[in-house]
Amino acid sequence: MSLTAMGKNGLQVESVALSDIAARFGTPCYVYSRAALGAAYAAYRDTLLAHGMLDRSLICYAVKANSNLAILNLFARLGAGFDIVSGGELARVLAAGGKADRIVFSGVGKSRAEMRSALEAGIHCFNVESASELDQLSEVAGSVGRRAPVSLRVNPDVDAKTHPYISTGLKSAKFGVAFGAAFDLYVRAASLPHVALKGIDCHIGSQLLDPAPAAEAADKVLALVDRLAAAGILLEHIDLGGGMGIQYRGDEPAPAASDYLAPMLAKLAGRREKLVFEPGRSLVGNAGLLLTRVEVLKPGEEKHFAVVDAAMNDLMRPALYDAWHDIVKVMPEPGDKGNATAMTYEVVGPVCESGDFLGHDRELALNEGDLLAILSAGAYGMAMASNYNSRPRAAEVMIDGASMHLIRRREEISQLFALESILP
Ligand SMILES: *Cc1c(COP(=O)(O)O)cnc(C)c1O
Numbered sequence: 001m002s003l004t005a006m007g008k009n010g011l012q013v014e015s016v017a018l019s020d021i022a023a024r025f026g027t028p029c030y031v032y033s034r035a036a037l038g039a040a041y042a043a044y045r046d047t048l049l050a051h052g053m054l055d056r057s058l059i060c061y062a063v064k065a066n067s068n069l070a071i072l073n074l075f076a077r078l079g080a081g082f083d084i085v086s087g088g089e090l091a092r093v094l095a096a097g098g099k100a101d102r103i104v105f106s107g108v109g110k111s112r113a114e115m116r117s118a119l120e121a122g123i124h125c126f127n128v129e130s131a132s133e134l135d136q137l138s139e140v141a142g143s144v145g146r147r148a149p150v151s152l153r154v155n156p157d158v159d160a161k162t163h164p165y166i167s168t169g170l171k172s173a174k175f176g177v178a179f180g181a182a183f184d185l186y187v188r189a190a191s192l193p194h195v196a197l198k199g200i201d202c203h204i205g206s207q208l209l210d211p212a213p214a215a216e217a218a219d220k221v222l223a224l225v226d227r228l229a230a231a232g233i234l235l236e237h238i239d240l241g242g243g244m245g246i247q248y249r250g251d252e253p254a255p256a257a258s259d260y261l262a263p264m265l266a267k268l269a270g271r272r273e274k275l276v277f278e279p280g281r282s283l284v285g286n287a288g289l290l291l292t293r294v295e296v297l298k299p300g301e302e303k304h305f306a307v308v309d310a311a312m313n314d315l316m317r318p319a320l321y322d323a324w325h326d327i328v329k330v331m332p333e334p335g336d337k338g339n340a341t342a343m344t345y346e347v348v349g350p351v352c353e354s355g356d357f358l359g360h361d362r363e364l365a366l367n368e369g370d371l372l373a374i375l376s377a378g379a380y381g382m383a384m385a386s387n388y389n390s391r392p393r394a395a396e397v398m399i400d401g402a403s404m405h406l407i408r409r410r411e412e413i414s415q416l417f418a419l420e421s422i423l424p
Contacts (some may be wrong), residue, residue: 003036003286004373011373018291018330022371025395025406027293028310029324030382032407033375034074034400036287041078042194043257044279050258051265052276058124061090062242062280065379070407071284072096081124081235083236083278087114090121093212100124104239104276106153108133115140119148125276127153129176129202129237134189136171141194150189151199151239154182156220158207160213160243163321168205176202182224183231189256190233197233198238199276200225203241206281209254215263223265239276240264246285248324248376257282281379288378290315290394291330292358294370295350303346306366311349312356313388316379319355327359330371340365347372352391382408382416387416 009017012032014226021031041059046052048374060081063072067089072082073096081102083091093103103168105114108129114138128134128150131337141148155176160168168175177185189195195354204217218240247254249350254260268275292310317323326349345357345366359373385393395402 003033003375004328008186010371011328012321012367013126013289014423016399018373019363019371021397021399022293024290024404025264026410027291028308028314028394029291029410030288030396031291031406032071032284032288032378032396032398034398036378037071037074037152037195037284038078040283041075041286044277044283045078045266047258047261051262051269053265053268054341056273057275057277058102059273060102060239060276060278061262061283063093064179064383065280066284066288066332066381066383067092068382068407069096070396070405072098074367075283078191081276083280087111087117088116090114090123090327098334101170102149104201104278106201106261106278107148110137112136112140114150115146119144119146119256121258122223123149125149125237125239126196128149128189129153131181131185131188134185134192134195138194147194147196149196149198151197151201151235151237152177152182152185152189153201153203154179154221154224156202156204156217158204158213158217160208160219161210162205162207162243162245163323165405168203168352175418177391178223179220183227186228186233187231197235199235199237199239199273201239201276203278204243207245208243208260209245211255211260211263214240214260215267218264218267222271226275226367228354237274237276238265238268238271239278242278242280242282243283244279245275246282246402248326250326274321277380283379283380283391286376288376288381290377290381292372294368294372297366297368299343304343306347306351306362306364308358308372309350310374311351311389311391312347312353312358313351313391314394315377316384316386317380318354325377326375327362327364328373328375329364329366330373340367340370351391387411390416393417 085107312319395410396408
């Protein structure tokens with residue numbers, strides 16, 4: 001499903017013209033579609049249903065992809081659980097109406113305070129990533145008179161064939177317990193008084209387009225589960241993480257959820273364990289765009305620049321991973337002069353860094369003042385936004401049919417330094 005369609009006032013999301021959103025809320029502005037979020041969730045649910053696995057599965061949305069309360073609340077209403085990586089995300093999920101007993105807590109460096117609040121909230125499971133974390137968690141659980149529900153996140157040493165910054169399942173990664181050490185750590189965990197062993201977890205990377213590495217990781221995890229069972233350690237659930245990729249370029253389609261998940265689910269057929277999935281990007285990425293306006297056109301000797309009012313602080317993926325986002329004109333919009341000729345532009349922001357670009361070599365016919373939509377920006381967009389260059393973070397708007405809902409107000413400049421103080 002494509003997020004945008006051409007209407008009589010230019011590109012629209014659901015039934016709302018992007019030019020109307022810009023007029024009402026200004027730019028830069030993140031725009032999400034409730035229908036697209038629901039469709040992405042339904043793709044997982046329907047796939048699990050088709051494989052007869054829905055009633056023993058928990059789809060835990062990976063909050064870090066986009067942690068806006070309205071988005072968390074929509075997923076909670078759809079019955080999702082949540083994968084969190086910090087105490088801040090725990091608080092967000094609870095504030096958005098998520099249920100604690102559907103939360104799994106991942107991350108290599110949980111603090112004792114974070115462990116304590118998650119224990120007190122009564123989360124479903126901690127995905128423990130090291131021997132030391134296991135000891136610390138057991139100690140904290142003892143101090144609050146609870147047993148911590150635990151999965152070990154194992155590192156299956158599988159090459160996910162994605163960008164190195166988002167590849168997490170190789171031996172060299174900081175994530176998870178080395179596969180060869182996992183069995184012994186399970187045996188030790190089983191003897192700890194304040195730990196309740198629940199499951200096993202792996203997550204090998206992000207933006208995965210080939211289903212084979214995830215299926216290979218599932219194979220390795222299942223072999224370990226069976227070896228543990230033979231030794232008397234019975235696990236209740238298997239968590240296969242997230243990582244399914246999405247389409248970023250018009251000419252590079254990503255597999256449908258049903259096709260991506262099928263090889264992995266085939267390996268899980270007929271087993272008794274419950275299943276947990278942790279999709280982030282694939283639930284929100286294509287359900288959002290970043291709306292921006294061209295401030296200045298700057299022809300140059302070697303490159304032509306289109307300077308827009310969004311920048312790397314709003315959408316960091318291009319600067320961070322050299323990621324591609326399709327960029328399209330919202331025109332014809334009211335007042336469009338329509339007389340621009342197409343040129344190859346560097347689409348850049350106003351931030352004082354040469355790495356501040358949103359797209360290289362884009363063929364666009366632009367006038368100053370034109371609106372552009374930077375597509376597939378729903379995941380790791382606003383969630384990674386910063387105030388670099390003292391730029392207020394963008395507004396966020398959710399479209400639901402013909403309605404627009406402001407789900408995060410644009411920051412005000414005074415808020416940017418409200419926590420700071422000068423010396424007496
Ligand atoms: C980031 C992350 C996810 C989500 O990954 P996506 O590629 O966005 O689906 C899931 N699990 C863990 C542990 C993560 O760190």
